[in-house]
Amino acid sequence: MTQFTPCRNCAAKLGPQKGFYFVKYKGTQQKGVVECECHKQFVQRELLQYKAAASNIWPQAFDYNIDTDYVGTKSIKEIQRLKKYVYEFSNYKNVMVYIHGPNGTQKSTLAHWIGANVLHQGYSVKYLLMQSLLMTISGFEKDEVRQQEKQAEIEKLKSVDLLIVDEAWNTSAVTLYKSGYQLPFLTQFLKERFEVARKGIVFISNVSPESIAKIFENPLQNLIARSVVRTTLKLEDNYMQTRTDFNPNSLFDEE
Ligand SMILES: [Zn+2]
Structure with missing residues (x-):
């Protein structure tokens, strides 16, 4: 696993962990958690690296x-x-x-x-x-x-x-x-x-x-x-x- 570095966008926001941040839904008191694009891409890359190793690539x-x-x-x-x-x-x-x-x-x-x-x-x-x-x-x-x-x-x-x-x-x-x-x-x-x-x-x-x-x-x-x-x-x-x-x-x- 390589180290995940959050992008500037999500690094500045409050969240449960790096790459995720809290959002409030408009007009309600409900809160949600959003996975940032940078984290999604990181997971994709990690997955690909894992597959590559298993494929001898x-x-x-x-x-x-x-x-x-x-x-x-x-x-x-x-x-x-x-x-x-x-x-x-x-x-x-x-x-x-x-x-x-x-x-x-x-x-x-x-x-x-x-x-x-x-x-x-x-x-x-x-x-x-x-x-x-x-x-x-x-x-x-x-x-x-x-x-x-x-x-x-x-x-x-x-x-x-x-x-x-x-x-x-x-x-x-x-x-x-x-x-x-x-x-x-x-x-x-x-x-x-x-x-x-x-x-x-x-x-x-x-x-x-x-x-x-x-x-x-x-x-x-x-x-x-x-x-x-x-x-x-x-x-x-x-x-x-x-x-x-x-x-x-x-x-x-x-x-
Ligand atoms: Zn981000």
């Missing part, structure tokens, strides 16, 4: 401004498409989005920005790494209670309004994927979530959708490829490099 993602904080111009058209998707999420709830680009292209920052925005619109969100998703959905627990807990966790991942999967289809995890044991679980999970329940997914990856086939076999590759034909975003603006290009003297002006 960075709290600072609410302060990120895509128009001023995104660095670079190469992928600006893709950013426009991303904004449309996020701002009109109610129209794109059933869509699978695939965002890819080399390391350093601000993908994770954007992933959290997406999550924060969609949360703000009142939807439920879960952000997690594909590694973590695989661990949750694969295999079975010997203990019955543990298995029920696992099942409940899987149901949550299936039913959340937006699932954001970062470090997806990561080539550095090849050995894990090649072992193949988790792949049927993943295929089943994605089919149930995306095709049956028709719930949206955002994948964040450093490989293009076409490259998935090199590591993952059908039908997983088919499912992803056909689902993201018109919803793939390629990011090319390297944060550090663009910063340096922008000010070539930045390394030398320490006087």
Whole structure:
């Protein structure tokens, strides 16, 4: 909980507690208590921060401004498409989005920005790494209670309004994927979530959708490829490099 600071309006008034003040109803002797707008907004923000923590969304993602904080111009058209998707999420709830680009292209920052925005619109969100998703959905627990807990966790991942999967289809995890044991679980999970329940997914990856086939076999590759034909975003603006290009003297002006 962050400290609540009342606004000037209600701070000057008498009330039962900070952010609330007494009012008299006109023409009567009745008194009432009113919650100030500043307190309502404070509660909204606190609630959002709480939801963000439960969704694995960075709290600072609410302060990120895509128009001023995104660095670079190469992928600006893709950013426009991303904004449309996020701002009109109610129209794109059933869509699978695939965002890819080399390391350093601000993908994770954007992933959290997406999550924060969609949360703000009142939807439920879960952000997690594909590694973590695989661990949750694969295999079975010997203990019955543990298995029920696992099942409940899987149901949550299936039913959340937006699932954001970062470090997806990561080539550095090849050995894990090649072992193949988790792949049927993943295929089943994605089919149930995306095709049956028709719930949206955002994948964040450093490989293009076409490259998935090199590591993952059908039908997983088919499912992803056909689902993201018109919803793939390629990011090319390297944060550090663009910063340096922008000010070539930045390394030398320490006087
Ligand atoms: Zn106030």
